[in-house]
Amino acid sequence: MMRGLLVALGFLTRLPVPPGAFDDTRARSASLVWYPLVGLLIGLLLGVLAWLLRDTPPLLTAGLVVTAWTVLTGALHLDGLADSADAWIGGLGDREKTLAIMKDPRCGPAGVLAIVLALLLKFGAIASLHPAPWSELILAPLLARASLTALFLTTPYVRGGGLGAALSSAPRNACAVAIAISAGFCLLGRWHGVVALGVTAVVFMLWRGACVKRLGGITGDTAGALTELIEVAVLVALTVR
16 A cells, blocks of 8 residues: 555655556555645645745745746646646547547647646735745645545546556545545644635536536546646635635
8 A cells, every 4th residue: 555655656746756666556556545645745845845935035935836846746737737728629529639639749829828827826826825825835735636536536537548547446445535534634724724625626526527528537637637726726715715
């Protein structure tokens, strides 16, 4: 089971893990259980950075935190957001065309715009928060990755092969416990946690519904898009509430 944590760390972050971690099929499947914990780790690292920069001008702090966030995650989910944006617009409602566009490695104007808007909203939200926004920076990545666990647990994966297919066979009970613990942890933040959970649930249901309607399920790109959408939505909601 612990090897699953290494796979989750290696896939969701650029933190170094043993090179053979991904060779274990069972570990790849079990990694889904650990996604919320990896999200919590990302949030803690970003929170520490924000605390260290607490006396730095807010705009510079926001820029450095967003840059660190992107580097730490390898822009993995931003790529999924861009591919999904291109495919959703270019696919014109057609399932096969949408899937084909997602496989195209090139990034179109809709994808570029989606990345710019996501980073801009994260930057603006962080710059508008208090000098050391611990709770916000923890809740956003934690809930985004707990949502990935819920997404693969409840939604068909429409592409064959790859890590996404392995995640579909993850241990369901352990995943459910991980999601429940994540929700309970968020509630420790009182109203911050309630707002973040509510926003996450709305974004999750809307995007999952759109994916099922268009594709009959999800792909790795749409899962990445969900991560970015939830991170942005949580940060914005906690800034304007």
